[in-house]
Amino acid sequence: MLFSSLIFILCFLPVVTILYYTVFRFSRKLQNVLLLFSSLGFYAWGEPWFVLIMIVSIFFNWFFGLMISKFKTRKVAERAIIILMLLFNISIIFVFKYLMFTIDNLNRFFKMDITTLHIILPIGISFFTFQAISYVIDIYRGKGMAQKNPLNVGLYISFFPQLIAGPIVRYETVADQIMNRKETISGFSEGVTRFLVGFSKKILLANNFALLADKAFSVQSDQLSFSFAWFGAICYTLQIYFDFSGYSDMAIGLGRMFGFKFPENFNYPYISKSTTEFWRRWHISLGSWFRDYVYFPLGGSRFNNKARLVFNLLVVWSLTGLWHGANWTFILWGLLYFVSISTEKLTGFEKIGETKGYSFSISFLKHTYTLCLVMFGWVLFRAENISYAFDYMKAMLSFGSGPFVDTNTFVYFNENWVFIICGILFSMPLGKTFNRWLYNDKKNKTKNAFIYIWPFIYSLGLISLFLICMSYLVKGSYNPFIYFNF
Amino acid sequence: MLKDKLTALLFILVTTGLIAGMFTYEDNRPIQDFLDEYRSTVAEGTPVIDRIIGAVDAAEIIMIRDTYRRSDFNEFFGFVQKSLGKKILQDPEYDQIYKTTDNQIIFSAKKRSVEPAIRSIVELKKELDKAGIPLLYVQAPFKVSKTEQTLPLNITDYADSNADNFLEGLKENNIEYLDLRPFLRDGEKTQNELFFDTDHHWRIETAFEATWLIGDLLNKEYGFSIDEKLMNLESYHVKTYKNFFQGSMGRRVGVIYGGIDDFTLITPDFPTNLTVERHDKSYDEVSTGPFEDSMLVKSNLDENKPIDTNRYAVYRGDNAELVFKNNLDAANSVILIKDSFGLPVYSFLAPAIKITSALDMRYFDKNVVEYAKENNPDVVIIMYNADSFNDEMFNFKLDQGGKNE
Numbered sequence: 001m002l003f004s005s006l007i008f009i010l011c012f013l014p015v016v017t018i019l020y021y022t023v024f025r026f027s028r029k030l031q032n033v034l035l036l037f038s039s040l041g042f043y044a045w046g047e048p049w050f051v052l053i054m055i056v057s058i059f060f061n062w063f064f065g066l067m068i069s070k071f072k073t074r075k076v077a078e079r080a081i082i083i084l085m086l087l088f089n090i091s092i093i094f095v096f097k098y099l100m101f102t103i104d105n106l107n108r109f110f111k112m113d114i115t116t117l118h119i120i121l122p123i124g125i126s127f128f129t130f131q132a133i134s135y136v137i138d139i140y141r142g143k144g145m146a147q148k149n150p151l152n153v154g155l156y157i158s159f160f161p162q163l164i165a166g167p168i169v170r171y172e173t174v175a176d177q178i179m180n181r182k183e184t185i186s187g188f189s190e191g192v193t194r195f196l197v198g199f200s201k202k203i204l205l206a207n208n209f210a211l212l213a214d215k216a217f218s219v220q221s222d223q224l225s226f227s228f229a230w231f232g233a234i235c236y237t238l239q240i241y242f243d244f245s246g247y248s249d250m251a252i253g254l255g256r257m258f259g260f261k262f263p264e265n266f267n268y269p270y271i272s273k274s275t276t277e278f279w280r281r282w283h284i285s286l287g288s289w290f291r292d293y294v295y296f297p298l299g300g301s302r303f304n305n306k307a308r309l310v311f312n313l314l315v316v317w318s319l320t321g322l323w324h325g326a327n328w329t330f331i332l333w334g335l336l337y338f339v340s341i342s343t344e345k346l347t348g349f350e351k352i353g354e355t356k357g358y359s360f361s362i363s364f365l366k367h368t369y370t371l372c373l374v375m376f377g378w379v380l381f382r383a384e385n386i387s388y389a390f391d392y393m394k395a396m397l398s399f400g401s402g403p404f405v406d407t408n409t410f411v412y413f414n415e416n417w418v419f420i421i422c423g424i425l426f427s428m429p430l431g432k433t434f435n436r437w438l439y440n441d442k443k444n445k446t447k448n449a450f451i452y453i454w455p456f457i458y459s460l461g462l463i464s465l466f467l468i469c470m471s472y473l474v475k476g477s478y479n480p481f482i483y484f485n486f
Numbered sequence: 487m488l489k490d491k492l493t494a495l496l497f498i499l500v501t502t503g504l505i506a507g508m509f510t511y512e513d514n515r516p517i518q519d520f521l522d523e524y525r526s527t528v529a530e531g532t533p534v535i536d537r538i539i540g541a542v543d544a545a546e547i548i549m550i551r552d553t554y555r556r557s558d559f560n561e562f563f564g565f566v567q568k569s570l571g572k573k574i575l576q577d578p579e580y581d582q583i584y585k586t587t588d589n590q591i592i593f594s595a596k597k598r599s600v601e602p603a604i605r606s607i608v609e610l611k612k613e614l615d616k617a618g619i620p621l622l623y624v625q626a627p628f629k630v631s632k633t634e635q636t637l638p639l640n641i642t643d644y645a646d647s648n649a650d651n652f653l654e655g656l657k658e659n660n661i662e663y664l665d666l667r668p669f670l671r672d673g674e675k676t677q678n679e680l681f682f683d684t685d686h687h688w689r690i691e692t693a694f695e696a697t698w699l700i701g702d703l704l705n706k707e708y709g710f711s712i713d714e715k716l717m718n719l720e721s722y723h724v725k726t727y728k729n730f731f732q733g734s735m736g737r738r739v740g741v742i743y744g745g746i747d748d749f750t751l752i753t754p755d756f757p758t759n760l761t762v763e764r765h766d767k768s769y770d771e772v773s774t775g776p777f778e779d780s781m782l783v784k785s786n787l788d789e790n791k792p793i794d795t796n797r798y799a800v801y802r803g804d805n806a807e808l809v810f811k812n813n814l815d816a817a818n819s820v821i822l823i824k825d826s827f828g829l830p831v832y833s834f835l836a837p838a839i840k841i842t843s844a845l846d847m848r849y850f851d852k853n854v855v856e857y858a859k860e861n862n863p864d865v866v867i868i869m870y871n872a873d874s875f876n877d878e879m880f881n882f883k884l885d886q887g888g889k890n891e
Contacts, residue, residue: 006549010505048538166785189490192497211576407640415574453706455489471563475580
């Protein structure tokens with residue numbers, strides 16, 4: 001089930017919320033059971049078989065957690081359990097996500113003749129498997145207690161707000177909240193507001209950008225113009241940000257409505273001045289997961305040996321690329337960030353221009369470099385295959401065989417300039433700046449008057465956006481789900 | 487914070503209203519509708535998992551279909567698109583629909599290979615020649631013309647070029663045709679006068695003109711004796727209903743975005759008496775009377791009915807095989823193989839000749855040649871608009887041997 005669907009908004013969410021705060025309100029255990037079974041139903045919606053995979057994952061990881069807890073003082077046994085757990089979880093993800101890709105490549109590169117399988121990828125498998133790994137490792141590291149009740153592990157792994165598109169919530173973050181969270185009217189209200197912000201981002205901005213990006217990426221590479229290639233790349237850059245951050249906003253908001261506090265997942269990544277900074281702001285929960293569960297255990301950047309640092313980065317970024325999908329485009333996309341981030345780390349790129357005396361132009365150049373690299377990265381990420389990605393990039397660099405400008409660019413820009421301007425503006429922290437401006441200078445009388453009416457303007461504005469979104473959903477407008485590969 | 491609490495309160499009010507409205511609004515019965523939808527799509531004995539998937543699909547369909555004030559949401563959507571100055575709108579069925587420079591709503595016709603259609607019609611011609619029955623193809627226009635770029639600049643409509651290629655094929659194979667496009671688009675009428683703004687069909691006045699362009703050719707080339715007076719609008723009663731019709735395109739975008747059309751009803755102002763036979767797969771139906779009673783589906787003109795009622799189908803809008811027998815003094819007979827553009831055409835033709843049979847190949851499942859042999863018309867006419875070059879329309883069921891029952 002998608003958050004951006006009528007069935008979720010008008011059926012699933014109201015029913016679960018009402019039951020949670022009425023019939024089940026007197027027992028935390030019952031509330032958790034309600035959330036667990038609702039989550040399994042949410043996941044089973046559309047593809048009922050896949051829920052069995054999740055249940056198997058829940059059961060085994062609950063068992064691994066208990067075993068870790070039991071053998072707390074026996075390091076060898078503990079490590080053996082961790083290895084078993086990793087083998088189990090990686091096997092699940094490998095079979096469903098990477099087996100076909102592996103067979104295809106063995107057949108292609110080693111002239112083998114292994115029968116190609118057709119395995120359907122369960123939605124969100126990478127998200128819930130990473131959460132499951134986090135559960136056992138956090139117990140191993142003493143950052144959370146093992147849950148005796150498998151239903152609680154089930155709730156942690158399958159909780160519907162973050163199930164299919166993140167954020168990847170670590171066990172240490174919510175271990176205590178499973179039994180001891182606190183629901184408040186303020187928290188619930190904040191959750192609703194956050195959900196509506198995400199909902200509007202997804203329906204109004206991301207879905208519109210998706211249409212434009214799809215148009216650009218469906219043009220044959222020899223007919224793609226320079227202008228439309230850039231237009232498509234910009235639209236995809238905006239689409240993936242508003243789609244992904246919109247989903248995260250909805251997830252964080254929904255969690256808040258039920259008393260959970262999830263970590264932030266996006267922090268205006270497109271204002272970054274380096275790709276290293278970009279990854280501190282983009283899909284934060286994934287970046288920090290790889291940092292804490294892969295990069296640091298490998299030794300991180302504590303080595304004096306630069307080759308080892310580069311090797312660690314290579315491992316992390318290859319895995320990051322592969323996590324996003326079983327395709328060479330994703331692997332290459334990960335390697336692109338390996339190259340840029342390694343280079344930045346080795347050259348101290350982030351510190352350039354940070355000391356006093358450097359001009360605005362350096363900052364601007366760093367920002368331009370980052371955005372360009374990110375956009376070229378998104379082309380690689382979005383393209384069906386590497387060949388098309390390179391042809392697309394050639395068009396962006398004006399080396400393609402298509403014209404320089406075409407009518408597509410003119411027409412689609414003319415049709416969508418409002419969305420594009422809104423997209424660019426809202427990808428910057430204007431809201432934060434506005435709030436600072438509004439609430440900091442209390443002496444300004446005009447501003448004080450505005451502070452009184454601002455909540456009314458804001459809430460009416462957001463509800464109007466919600467109604468516009470509903471009109472799009474009722475119309476059956478384009479509403480893609482772009483995380484099937486994840 | 488206050489803004490969050492206000493937002494949450496409004497959200498709860500709005501969603502509660504939408505849910506309550508879904509169950510109480512007019513004839514909404516979401517649970518019954520869900521069960522009906524489920525039973526209509528999931529057969530008995532279906533495996534459990536497929537039943538669950540069927541139930542999920544049914545629930546999602548009903549959620550959209552039974553949304554409280556769905557048409558108001560549609561209008562709101564149109565209002566938003568209009569405010570944004572959008573000329574290209576997403577549509578679940580057509581992918582995109584457009585507002586033209588003439589303020590008309592339409593989709594664009596795709597480029598098609600017309601070779602299969604040419605092969606099919608050549609085969610039909612060969613078989614009809616053996617039976618001594620002439621064949622005439624009539625090319626009706628599509629709403630978008632190649633002569634002027636009325637769609638957004640990057641959108642190409644292929645209807646006219648498909649039709650040109652098809653007619654070229656007919657010419658090479660010596661099949662007679664009448665291309666209505668240059669006659670109708672001779673500059674006398676504007677695009678808005680030729681076609682409805684909110685529907686993809688031609689206006690009734692345009693269909694009337696087209697009918698008598700065909701009638702004139704039938705008289706001159708096919709030995710027909712249609713009274714010239716009947717080809718003159720002065721012999722007809724013309725009534726225009728103002729702001730009366732929201733066509734199939736307009737329904738997708740709402741009145742605020744797409745507007746409303748006037749609808750003109752043209753009926754004979756001379757004595758008529760027709761017997762209409764309707765042959766469907768399951769049952770036959772016969773009615774006799776003057777044009778107004780036998781030909782018109784008057785309920786489609788009911789002023790109390792919603793604006794999106796299909797007024798165009800007042801002219802016997804039907805997919806079944808229709809046979810119109812003129813009980814007054816007249817001669818000649820025609821089998822008209824048609825798409826929906828043919829509704830007013832057979833309606834105007836029927837009172838002027840003896841027998842008019844109308845077939846829609848999407849629904850007619852008998853061998854057309856056998857049908858023609860049985861009915862022995864003076865001519866078989868195929869009339870399609872320029873966006874009808876698909877296998878379904880040109881499948882004349884010639885492989886179905888033997889006589890039709």
